[in-house]
Amino acid sequence: MRTMAPPGHVRTPFYLRGKHGVIERALGPFPNPEQTAYGLPGEARDLYRVRFTMAEVWGEAAENPDDLLEAEIFAHWLEPLDDSHAP
Amino acid sequence: MPHDHPDDPFHHEGISPSGHPYRKDDDTPLSYWQCMEIAVRELLIEKGVTTPAEVAAQIEAMDARSPANGAAVVARAWVDPAFKARLLADASAASREMGFDIGTLRLIAVENTPQVHNVIVCTLCSCYPRNLLGLPPDWYKSRAYRSRVVKEPRKVLAEFGVTLPEDTTIRVHDSTSEMRYIVLPMRPPGTEGMSEAELAALVTRDSMIGTGLPRRPA
Incomplete structure (x- = not known):
């Protein structure tokens, strides 16, 4: 996940930014909420469910490293990793 | 009159004659957003976009939705494997198939198994499958839970x-965007031969959020 922090309404939680995950499923295109929140016509952006391990999200502080966390993330917040980074 | 307090009719403190502690009236000024809501609502009515009756009807429709709707869906999935497959493939379509008017709700059902237990949250606000389950409990919206x-x-x-075995994986679903979630809990043991309606009575609201398990049959 990208670590950018643009101003305005975004639906990408801070606690997941910069973390590595895998795509659980593709949900299809949706109007970008970063535009629709301001009454603008949202461009269609692909939305994905992304799966993270608790170890990846919380590091040493994870309650149980193998438990999972999944969230919906728009494509413009994602960037590809090489396989060695996948959890 | 029994509710008069001749000693001090305006300042109620301590315990009332009926034994309840007095609470202050909720006499705070309207907040910015409350004023905004009233202003927008009155404008929409003035301009003929909506009517007070329509607003009241929508509130009634929302209040009429309850976890019983979700419980009926879960019970159907327990007794009908083909329905369960359709529910897991497209929970919105499966809910509509049962006659629930869920509007534009995009619903995903996530299945609990002996290996996986699902829990739903919305860390950003309070996204919840309201159109199927009704209003969320207050704790669901609390900063502590989220x-x-x-x-x-x-x-x-x-x-x-709820204490789960260590080798059960917990999958927490953060409803960050367009989808809403419902947990399909595991059918409790000892429920063989129960009717769909009897099974639905075992399905609690919390079991569909993942913070509870279905009731055991009595």
Whole structure:
């Protein structure tokens, strides 16, 4: 996940930014909420469910490293990793 | 009159004659957003976009939705494997198939198994499958639940009375965007031969959020 922090309404939680995950499923295109929140016509952006391990999200502080966390993330917040980074 | 207090009719403190502590009236000024809501609503009515009756009818429709709707869906999935497959493939379509008017709700059902236990949260606000389950419980919207369940779900579940085996994986679903979620809990043992309606009575609201388990048959 990208670590950018643009101003305005975004639906990408801070606690997941910069973390590595895998795509659980593709949900299809949706109007970008970063535009629709301001009454603008949202461009269609692909939305994905992304799966993270608790170890990846919380590091040493994870309650149980193998438990999972999944969230919906728009494509413009994602960037590809090489396989060695996948959890 | 029994409710008059001749000693001090305006300042109620301590315990009332009926034994309840007095509470202050809720006499705070309207907040910015409350004023905004009233202004927008009055404008929409003035301009003929909507009517007070329509607003009241929508509130009634929302209040009429309850976890019983979700419980009926879960019970159907327990007794009908083909329906369960359709529910897991497209929970919105499966709910509509049962006659529930869920509007534009995009619903995903996530299945609990002996290996996986699912829990739902919305860390950003309070996204909840309202169109199927009705209004969320207050704790679902609390900062404590929203911030803790993504970090220490086992501790939070234990506080709800749910302790899972260590080798059960917990999958926490953060409803960050367009989808809403419902947990399909495991059918409790000892329910063989129960009717769909009897099974639905075992399905609690919390079992569909993942913070509880279905009731055991009496």
